[in-house]
Amino acid sequence: MIDIAIRGGLVIDGTGSQRYQADVGILNDQIVEIGRVSAANREIDATGLIVSPGFVDPHSHSDFTMHVNPLAQSTVRQGVTTEIVGNCGFSSAPITPKSVKQIAGRLKGYGFEGDPAWRTMDEYFSHIEADGVSANFAFFIGHNSLRHAAGLDGDETVTDEHLKIMSDLVAESMEAGALGLSTGLEFLPGKFAKTEEIEHLAKVVGKYGGVYTSHVRNRDSEIFSSMSEFLQIAKTGNVVAQLSHFNVRFDTNAPENAWERAVGMLVAEKDKGLDVAADTTPFRFGLGGMSAILPEWLLKDGYANVALALKESTVRDRLKSDCDRYWRYIHKGQWSRVRLQGSLHYPEFTGMSFPEIAKEMKQDEWDCYFDILMAAGPDMDKVIMFGENMTEAHLAEMISHPDFSLGVDGFTSVDHGALADATQSQFPYCGHIEFLAHHVREKKTLTLESAIHKMSSKPAQRFALKTRGEIKEGWFADLVIFDADKVRSDSTLENPCVYPVGIQQVIVNGTIVVDESQHTLKRPGRVLRRK
Structure with a gap:
């Protein structure tokens, strides 16, 4: 007898293919049967509901909040089963004596007490696994955090010793299973880094077959030079390249057709063989x-x-x-x-x-x-x-672009207490619902099949999350069951801390984490180490 049988649902498998009706069977942490499914210990009636892969957020900052919210309440309730964190140059590991106060201060802002108990990336992963989490997480090494770790907090001269410290930390973290390197070049101290410094670190990542993801230096008046720098670093480092939340904020002095022309640069390099893509967000508002x-x-x-x-x-x-x-x-x-x-x-x-x-x-x-x-x-x-950064028309062109995955650029939160007080925006509570309810159902910017592809298998493939992101026999059982006609969020700017409606079940590694829209308090999530 298998563990879980999901019966009568409309399967959208994550590949972009049309939905079809089938049962899905789960044993342990894997999907073992699709179509006709044998008897199970738990039977779920999914008649009239969508059964899809769990959503993979390609750009999250939940590593800021997961230590006080290991249940990943607000995101897993939206169907998010995997989050890619350590973005925009900020990660919570590795740590040195020079950076411990910096990391502790950031975590304190989200309710974490005391100094972090870990120092290396491997120790960090072990700490998370020991506590347990409800969703899966994969981690970038933050360039800003590396600079702090090396004692570079401002516009200091970068020495060979600084480069060696940062390179060694990158190599050590990649050995532990980090995805690669992230930069946030509009933020301190990364904004002081010269291109050559980042190229030096990207080459280390490239030796491990890793990913370089970047919040680039500028997305308005200097957007083309920023894109050129990003592409140059990717080629020099021989890395997979991911352009983070790439948009142009309205009324910010960007050249005419800046976004289209900059994305054209990305596509041209992709056509030449560079492994490069991007992601974008659902709201007109953005965090900064x-x-x-x-x-x-x-x-x-x-x-x-x-x-x-x-x-x-x-x-x-x-x-x-x-x-x-x-x-x-x-x-x-x-x-x-x-x-x-x-x-x-x-x-x-x-x-x-x-x-x-x-x-x-x-x-x-x-x-x-x-x-x-x-x-x-x-x-x-x-x-x-x-802030109110984008127009509805710009959102539509980003979300529908074939090279863009769909993420939120937020973090997981809860609907009450100190963490809720510190995260008063819609991002934690309804970002993924906004794709499904607003951009698919209301605006019809995408079909549901295309949206789910961009929210599951596309980001999973970008970050080499093997056998995740699609509904296939032998793949990990990360699934979400929802009502496509009724899924919605009542979260507003004035009252953001509200969980969504219409997400019936969420399954992570074969364990039901959300059941009839309620969190089961289970913690089957894993640290997804890059092999």
């Missing part, structure tokens, strides 16, 4: 670091010194005309587009727009912005905002 708009002359000596400088009115006056970067619409005074995601020092303003915060603080938006950063001191890179 508040400190990223600050100029290099202020950032070069590190965040602690930035906080001291922000006490001076002359510095603030200069900044009000010298923050035309990253979310450039802030420089243009479009404050209604920006909300505070979370601040340890100003929790009462979480989820509020800056005009609303300015009204409460009785000062202009700029000074509110600087006060929030100043209060964070050396941890100001952990102060997150979210």
Whole structure:
């Protein structure tokens, strides 16, 4: 007798092929029968429901929150069975004495107490496995975290010793099973890195057949040089290349048809044989670091010194005309587009727009912005905002592009408590539902079969997650059963911490984690080490 029989459902297998009616049988952690399925210990009636592979998020930051939310509540309830983390240059390992405070400070912002108990990537993986998790996770090595580990916190001269420390940490982490290297080149300290430094590290990743993924330096006025740098690093390192959440924010001085032309550069290199692709997100809103708009002359000596400088009115006056970067619409005074995601020092303003915060603080938006950063001191890179970045038309062209996987660029959360208070946005609660309900059912940007392909087998293949992402006999039983006509989210900007409706069951490695829309509290997830 098998363990689980899913009967009468409409199978969308993840390949992009049309749906078909079949039973699916599971034994231990594998799919063992498709079609006519024998008797099982647990029978699930999926009549009228979709049975699909569990969703694979190609770009997540759940490594910020998983230590206080190992049940992956908000994401696994959406059908996400695997998350790719360590993105945008930030990872929670490896750690050295020079970086432990930095990593601990970031985790503290999401409710983690004390210093991390791990140092190497292998120790990190063992720590996660010992605690147990409800979903699968695969990990990048963050370049910003490597720089901190080597003692590069600002615009210091990079020596051969720095490069050796970072290279050795990359090699050690790749041996432990990391996917590859991620960069976040709009953020400190990675924004100070020269191309040659990243190429040096990418070559180490390339020796292991790994992946280079990048939040590139610029996606507006310098978008073409940023794309050229990304492609050059990929070719020099001989790596698989993934372009993170590649979009162009509206009204930010980008050249005409910037996105189409930049993606054309990517496609041209792919046609020449480079293994390169991209991913994108579901919302007009996006998450971002508040400190990223600050100029290099202020950032070069590190965040602690930035906080001291922000006490001076002359510095603030200069900044009000010298923050035309990253979310450039802030420089243009479009404050209604920006909300505070979370601040340890100003929790009462979480989820509020800056005009609303300015009204409460009785000062202009700029000074509110600087006060929030100043209060964070050396941890100001952990102060997150979210803003209205994209148009609906731009979302449609990204989501429908054949070379783009679909992810969220968020993190897993819960609907109550300290973590919920720190993650007041829709990203944790309904990102994947937005693809299914809004972009497929309402906008008809994609067919359901195409969307599920982009949410499962396509990202699984990109990151070499063997025998995951499709419904096939002998493959891992990561599955989601949902009502395509009724799946929805009631999460809003004003009340984001709401779990979705319409996800009936979620199965991870053959174990039911969500049953009749409720979490079973099981932790069958795994660290997916790259072989």
